Amino acid sequence: MDIFLQQLINGLVLGSVYALVALGYTMVYGILELINFAHGEITMMGAMVALAVIGALALAAPGLPGVLVLGAGLAVAIPVCVALGLLIERVAYRPLRHAPRLAPLITAIGVSIILQNIAMLIWGKQYIPFPAILPQARHTVYGASITNVQIAILLLATGIMLTLILVVRKTRLGRAMRATAQSRQVASLMGVDVNRVIAATFAIGSALAAVAGVMVSAYYGLAHYYMGFLLGLKAFSAAVLGGIGNLAGAMLGGLLLGLIESFGAGYIGDLTGGFLGSNYQDVFAFFVLITVLVFRPSGLLGVRGGERA
Amino acid sequence: MKTLLSVNQLSVAYGGIHAVRELSLTVAPGEMVCLIGANGAGKTSTLKAVSGLLEPHGGSVHFEGRSITRRPAHEVARLGLTLVPEGRGVFPLMSVAENLMMGAYARCDRAGIAHDLDRVYTLLPRLTERRTQLAGLLSGGEQQMLALGRAMMARPRLLLLDEPSMGLAPLMVQAVFDIIRRIAADGVAVLLVEQNAHLALKTCAHGYVLENGAVTLAGPAAELSTNPAVRRAYLGE
Numbered sequence: 001m002d003i004f005l006q007q008l009i010n011g012l013v014l015g016s017v018y019a020l021v022a023l024g025y026t027m028v029y030g031i032l033e034l035i036n037f038a039h040g041e042i043t044m045m046g047a048m049v050a051l052a053v054i055g056a057l058a059l060a061a062p063g064l065p066g067v068l069v070l071g072a073g074l075a076v077a078i079p080v081c082v083a084l085g086l087l088i089e090r091v092a093y094r095p096l097r098h099a100p101r102l103a104p105l106i107t108a109i110g111v112s113i114i115l116q117n118i119a120m121l122i123w124g125k126q127y128i129p130f131p132a133i134l135p136q137a138r139h140t141v142y143g144a145s146i147t148n149v150q151i152a153i154l155l156l157a158t159g160i161m162l163t164l165i166l167v168v169r170k171t172r173l174g175r176a177m178r179a180t181a182q183s184r185q186v187a188s189l190m191g192v193d194v195n196r197v198i199a200a201t202f203a204i205g206s207a208l209a210a211v212a213g214v215m216v217s218a219y220y221g222l223a224h225y226y227m228g229f230l231l232g233l234k235a236f237s238a239a240v241l242g243g244i245g246n247l248a249g250a251m252l253g254g255l256l257l258g259l260i261e262s263f264g265a266g267y268i269g270d271l272t273g274g275f276l277g278s279n280y281q282d283v284f285a286f287f288v289l290i291t292v293l294v295f296r297p298s299g300l301l302g303v304r305g306g307e308r309a
Numbered sequence: 310m311k312t313l314l315s316v317n318q319l320s321v322a323y324g325g326i327h328a329v330r331e332l333s334l335t336v337a338p339g340e341m342v343c344l345i346g347a348n349g350a351g352k353t354s355t356l357k358a359v360s361g362l363l364e365p366h367g368g369s370v371h372f373e374g375r376s377i378t379r380r381p382a383h384e385v386a387r388l389g390l391t392l393v394p395e396g397r398g399v400f401p402l403m404s405v406a407e408n409l410m411m412g413a414y415a416r417c418d419r420a421g422i423a424h425d426l427d428r429v430y431t432l433l434p435r436l437t438e439r440r441t442q443l444a445g446l447l448s449g450g451e452q453q454m455l456a457l458g459r460a461m462m463a464r465p466r467l468l469l470l471d472e473p474s475m476g477l478a479p480l481m482v483q484a485v486f487d488i489i490r491r492i493a494a495d496g497v498a499v500l501l502v503e504q505n506a507h508l509a510l511k512t513c514a515h516g517y518v519l520e521n522g523a524v525t526l527a528g529p530a531a532e533l534s535t536n537p538a539v540r541r542a543y544l545g546e
């Protein structure tokens with residue numbers, strides 16, 4: 001029972017981070033039908049920038065409360081990632097908007113390699129530890145334990161996702177985003193500045209990625225210039241699992257992937273009689289993904305032909 | 310006479326193919342003008358170039374005395390020129406009500422928007438019943454009505470209509486044209502593109518005949534409909 005509950009908690013925490021990153025993939029895909037492969041690297045940049053700020057502050061002002069230091073890290077990482085996302089859209093994707101679809105895809109891969117290398121040049125190849133600024137309190141619930149960091153991740157991620165749903169459903173910008181996703185031409189006939197809406201989509205996705213990057217590094221206690229690759233791949237898979245282009249799908253896909261991974265890691269040893277260990281959790285996640293897609297190619301919540309935002 | 314829209318020597322090309330050649334036309338405030346022509350004559354291309362969806366190859370477009378040549382579509386729309394595109398262009402995954410609100414996207418006068426919404430629902434009771442339904446699930450005729458209602462929500466001074474009768478049953482065509490006349494009666498100028506030349510000439514005061522991208526005939530609609538060449542080519546005689 002407590003193992004089950006423990007895996008549930010771990011899975012939900014991990015899954016909500018995946019969901020935040022997956023939302024960035026799915027929003028951009030919904031509007032441009034473009035897979036922004038650089039999105040994982042934006043997440044990595046968020047983690048790296050935040051860690052740089054947090055590390056510097058922890059050294060300069062050791063007495064500062066951890067939450068404040070973390071807040072400062074986020075306050076710098078978010079605008080940096082937003083600027084980066086906007087720059088990438090403007091320089092790498094917009095000029096190719098009418099090019100064959102393979103072109104921006106290849107550019108996206110190029111951009112992600114560039115970002116990895118920039119991060120490696122600035123911060124080096126080593127793992128960067130997350131400074132111990134947060135109170136490491138652990139709470140026990142029915143035999144399972146949950147840390148403050150986990151609670152914070154869950155609350156923050158839930159809050160952000162609810163806000164995003166509200167923005168997309170109820171606000172003028174949200175309506176413009178949905179209209180643009182359904183038809184760029186007709187949206188422009190309504191007076192929607194499509195380029196601004198697309199930029200806003202990249203900005204929102206990048207801000208979510210920054211937050212997710214900080215969450216991951218706080219959760220695992222480290223960051224690395226290559227961390228965006230696997231994280232991005234998993235989040236992209238989560239978006240596909242839920243039905244790419246669909247916001248609720250990205251959230252569902254992210255949570256499911258987190259749960260699958262966590263339960264997979266917890267039980268895979270028992271299931272295979274000790275043949276496979278918990279280090280196979282990634283394989284397990286992708287195995288489930290492939291299985292689902294074989295039976296539902298458009299993803300769990302995707303409509304055939306691709307429902308949008 | 311003051312002109313609302315004046316198109317001068319407009320040319321549109323796709324790659325090397327000229328779809329519109331040196332087309333000129335004018336629309337006066339509150340006037341109904343039609344542009345008729347066969348498939349591929351360049352009607353849609355003309356409307357797209359006027360509304361900013363396409364960059365013209367040459368020529369100029371002025372709206373209310375201002376040049377809107379090569380202005381992007383969203384800026385043209387905000388000036389009070391609204392295009393209802395070929396095939397209606399409703400947002401299929403939005404409700405009827407949300408589609409109508411998209412029409413008022415560029416406006417911020419809440420009271421005026423509420424007033425116009427009331428008027429659209431009064432004029433188009435079918436939409437009232439289907440307020441919360443997804444636009445993609447409406448019939449073709451209902452979608453055309455929604456597209457017209459949505460255009461009204463922008464409170465335009467010039468409405469460009471691209472084949473509003475396309476694919477509709479005769480009774481529905483009548484209903485759609487009744488609505489168009491009602492909108493025009495409010496003082497909105499209309500530039501109507503139609504293949505149904507008979508209906509277009511009956512509805513409008515002025516007409517232009519387009520062949521292979523160029524205007525071959527122009528004049529009062531009553532004159533055009535008695536012109537032997539027009540009768541032969543477009544009125545099926």
Ligand SMILES: Nc1ncnc2c1ncn2[C@@H]1O[C@H](COP(=O)(O)OP(=O)(O)OP(=O)(O)O)[C@@H](O)[C@H]1O
Nearest residue numbers: 323326328346347348349350351352353354355504
């Ligand atoms: N995107 C495009 N690329 C290349 N050629 C095009 C394109 N759109 C239209 N054309 C060509 O331009 C010419 C005019 O097309 P247009 O759509 O303006 O005609 P139309 O009068 O609206 O015809 P219809 O009554 O069939 O709607 C046609 O020869 C068409 O093949």
Ligand SMILES: [Mg+2]
Nearest residue numbers: 352353354395
């Ligand atoms: Mg046409």
